Amino acid sequence: MISILKRSLLYILAIVLLLFTGYPFIYMISTALKSQPQFYEAPFSLFTSFNLENVQLVFEMGLTRYFTNSVLITVLSVLAVMLFASMASYPLSRMKFKFRGVVYLLFIAGMMLPIHATLIPIFKLTQSMGLYDSLWALLGPYIAFSLPISVFILTQFMAEIPKSLEEAAELDGASHFSIFGRVILPMVTPALMTVLIYNFIHLWNEFVFALVLISTSERMTLPLGLQNFKGEFSVNIPGLMTALTLASIPVLLIYLFSQEKVTTGLAGGAVKE
Amino acid sequence: MTTDITLIDSMESKETKSKSKISRQKLRKTITISLFIAPAFIVYSLYVIYPILATLNYSFFDWDGVSDKVFIGLDNYITMFNDDIFWVSLKNNIWIVFASVFIQIPLGLVMALLLFAPIRGIRLFNGVYFIPFLMSTVAVGILWRLMYDPINGAINQGINLLGFENIAWLSEQNIAIFSVLMVIVWQFSPFYMILFKAGIVGISEEMYEAAEIDGANYFQKFMKITLPLLAPTIVTSSILAIVGSLKSFDLFYIMTGGGPNHGTEILGTYMYKQAFVNYNMGYGSAVAFIMFALALVVVVIIQSLDHYRKKKGDYL
Known part of the structure; x- marks a missing residue:
């Protein structure tokens, strides 16, 4: 008897939390599928209609452009981060040299840094490089601010690779570059995947740098474009919700296909401490 | 020879x-x-180390970002310490920390514990609980602005059904900050859930079995085994909450822009406004550098506490 009572209390708690976390999301999708009059008639009702004309509308309003920009800058930044971070992590985790501790600490400290402390100089720097208001303005900041967590994750993984593998390759006369490429990198593929997913999700959703460094609508990334839509769609709420839903799809798809990877990845830095 | x-x-x-x-x-x-x-x-x-030093340098100047800088020593900092809005912003940042430590982290813990409870549908619960954390803060901000809408918003419609009056969630100065904090709780609790999940997995099953043999009930097991062993995770979470508070910007910018009447102003939005709306780049730099200094102080304090704790060999 008591265990049934206990169990039902657990279910009630779990379902309350399910509604709390899930309802806004359901509301967003349900509203996206309504037409404007339907929304104003019954904003509260769930899944009463299945109207896809908003999808076409938001694409016509420039969502395609934002999407392309976001894909381009996110993919490029993530690839660069994976390369740079794994290169830097190799000597940081497997070689002894002066200043190793300092360099490592300098990289890691970036995780705790409020971005605002760098905004004005980065803004000026971007202007002086002639990159202001172009998509490329984001590349440098995106790579730089993804490095700390990536170096952290990769050095942890690389440090665990047994020394003997490397020594065997060294006896065969392999250079550090080929050891890195042929021995180390293949061993840390899981960590590289974590780095990829973590940074993809973060950069896909990044807002502050885009806000400060880009002003023309055509060069905006998705989060900035959504913010732009907020003004243009102040009346057409279902249209706005359609844009939000579509913008969330890539990340949700990644989550759907690699749930464990995403959760451990997103918590990766903190968990491994 | x-x-x-x-x-x-x-x-x-x-x-x-x-x-x-x-x-x-x-x-x-x-x-x-x-x-x-x-x-x-x-x-x-180029993009992290130099900018921090440059921010410190700019903070000693009166500068609109375009014309020549005028050196004014510590004037920006003196202005800032006499600036009521700066203190309001700092207070709101502290509110974020409180909301994180006393609501988000416990809620994350409850979610994580539920995922190990003897109930069905764990995969569904796990999957849905995590979704808020995946959405971009911009999307979350826009979505909740609509939910909070005084007339068409789902929340007011809901409380109307229960017979309550409409509430101006985001335009009432004293309420707005709590409305935004609520969204922060919604979005970031899943993050702590994941941290606790990892912590709980690390606790060995044998400890619980031994406690069961000794006749411990669920509550006792939680208080004597789970909670003490999760102490390091709680400490980590709290550090992340404090630093995260100094990083927050997007939700406030999207939902209220720091308004009404600076009721939801935080250091991030205030710095942004000073630098990129009013073009007080010198003053903005001073605010920005204080944000950096606060983060640094917090990290140093916590690191040295951690060092001290490890020396004592005590993890609580």
Whole structure:
């Protein structure tokens, strides 16, 4: 008897939390599928209609452009981060040299840094490089601010690779570059995947740098474009919700296909401490 | 004699040879290491290290970002310490920390514990609980603005059904900050859930079995085993909450823009407004540098506490 009572209390708690976390999301999708009059008639009702004309509308309003920009800058930044971070992590985790501790600490400290402390100089720097208001303005900041967590994750993984593998390759006369490429990198593929997913999700959703460094609508990334839509769609709420839903799809798809990877990845830095 | 000299000679030359070999090897090693680290280090120096120093430098000037800088010493900091809005912003940042430590982290813990409870549908619960954390903060902000809408919003419609009056969630100065904090709780609790999940997995099953043999009930097991063993995770979470508070910006910018009447102003939005709306780049830099300094102080304090704790060999 008591265990049934206990169990039902657990279910009630779990379902309350399910509604709390899930309802806004359901509301967003349900509203996206309504037409404007339907929304104003019954904003509260769930899944009463299945109207896809908003999808076409938001694409016509420039969502395609934002999407392309976001894909381009996110993919490029993530690839660069994976390369740079794994290169830097190799000597940081497997070689002894002066200043190793300092360099490592300098990289890691970036995780705790409020971005605002760098905004004005980065803004000026971007202007002086002639990159202001172009998509490329984001590349440098995106790579730089993804490095700390990536170096952290990769050095942890690389440090665990047994020394003997490397020594065997060294006896065969392999250079550090080929050891890195042929021995180390293949061993840390899981960590590289974590780095990829973590940074993809973060950069896909990044807002502050885009806000400060880009002003023309055509060069905006998705989060900035959504913010732009907020003004243009102040009346057409279902249209706005359609844009939000579509913008969330890539990340949700990644989550759907690699749930464990995403959760451990997103918590990766903190968990491994 | 001659043979002796040649012997010494050859020994010396051998030594210098091997020395130069070693130093050449050393040089090659240094070059290799530098080549591996260089790409990351150059980008990082340019976009992280240099900007922090530049922010400190700018904070001593009166500057609109375009015309010449005028050196004014510590005036920006003096203005800031007499600036009521700065203190309101700092207070709101502290509110975020409180909301995180006292609501988000416990809620994350409850979610994580539920995922280990003897109930069905764990995968569904796990999957849905995590979704808020995946959405972009911009999307979350826009979505919740609609939910909070005084007329068409789902929340007011809901409380109307229950017979309550409409509430101006985001435009009432004293309520707005709590409305935004609520969204922060909604979005970031899943993050702590994941941290606790990892912590709980690490606790060995044997401890619970031993406690069961001793006749401990669920509550006792939680208080005596789970909670103490999760203490490091709770500490980590709290650090992340404090630092996260200094990083927050997007939700406030999207939902209220710091308004009404600075009711939801935080350091991030205030710095942004000063620098990029009013073009007070010097003053903005001063606010920005204080944000950096606060983060640094927090990290240093916590690191040294951690060091002290490890020395004592005590993890609580």
